[in-house]
Amino acid sequence: MTTAFFSHDDCMKHDMGPEHPENPARLAAIISYIADTGVAEKLDWVRPEEITRDQLLNVHPERYLQQLDMMQPTRGRVFTDPDTAMMPDTLRAARLAAGANIQAVDMVMSSQVTNAFICARPPGHHAERSKSMGFCFYNNVALAAMRALNFHHLERVAIVDFDVHQGNGTVDIVSGDERILMCSSFQHPFYPHSHVHRQADNIVNIPIEAGCSAADFRKRVESGWIKRLNAFKPQVILISAGFDAHRLDPMGELNLETEDYRWLTEILAGVAAEHSNDRIISTLEGGYHLKALAESVNAHLEVLSSIY
Secondary structure (H helix, E strand, C coil): CCEEEECCHHHHCCCCCCCCCCCCHHHHHHHHHHHHHCHHHHEEEECCCCCCHHHHCCCCCHHHHHHHHHHCCCCCCEEEECCEEECCCHHHHHHHHHHHHHHHHHHHHCCCCCEEEECCCCCCCCCECCECECCECCCHHHHHHHHHHHHCCCCCEEEEECCCCCCHHHHHHHCCCCCEEEEEEEECCCCCCCCCCCCCCCEEEEEECCCCCHHHHHHHHHHHHHHHHHHHCCCEEEEEECCCCECCCCCCCCCECHHHHHHHHHHHHHHHHHHCCCCEEEEECCCCCHHHHHHHHHHHHHHHCCCC
């Protein structure tokens, strides 16, 4: 059994501009670093296929998909919000990132691999059911959750989101769905300034103030998540893996180090070992300091690839 690593060169063709933080260099930095450390050799590399229209419709309505299709330019860039731009290659990359999440669920659920990491872009957790924002177009982790529930007929799916920005899109989509428990940590007050207090019983929010120490972050996450996750007994754990709470990241004001991401992965792996037959699918969200991002993903993968 192995860790599947999903990536595709076409995910690097989506380019929102040379000064944009969510850029192709993010994937290149990760892939180069894990090759240097040797972690890449422990992974089962998978080249994903695009998600189908029918699969997208499990989360996003047809009118929204049509809106994105009509907005995609044949040249240049078009902004769907002040931070999020589309170019000719954008939706191809987004369909590959979403498709990788679907394939990862299928491979993990069929025991072809133990767990999976999706190293693709654009990210997804800010995409609401009918709204693109925050660099996101399709909500990758929500699509993975619906695949696990509707196709593989699971009864309990956990989503864990440790990005510095709250996954408002995922909350918008899964709020009130008792088959899903979503646990998230994020800086607050901070972008996207929504979905913090309006929460259903299946949403566990851990808002964290700027400047919070890594030690305090660990205490809050462990006390806020682990009891709920163990009581829920998830059959699979889906991770929205954002690495922008790192001390060096220019997009946030938290103080995590690379080893904190290793610790996060280890505690989630412990829950998965107890309840989920080690099944974890992790998908890349934020992380904009290239060195910190690469090191943190490497630590994340070291833990995932040591679970057999």
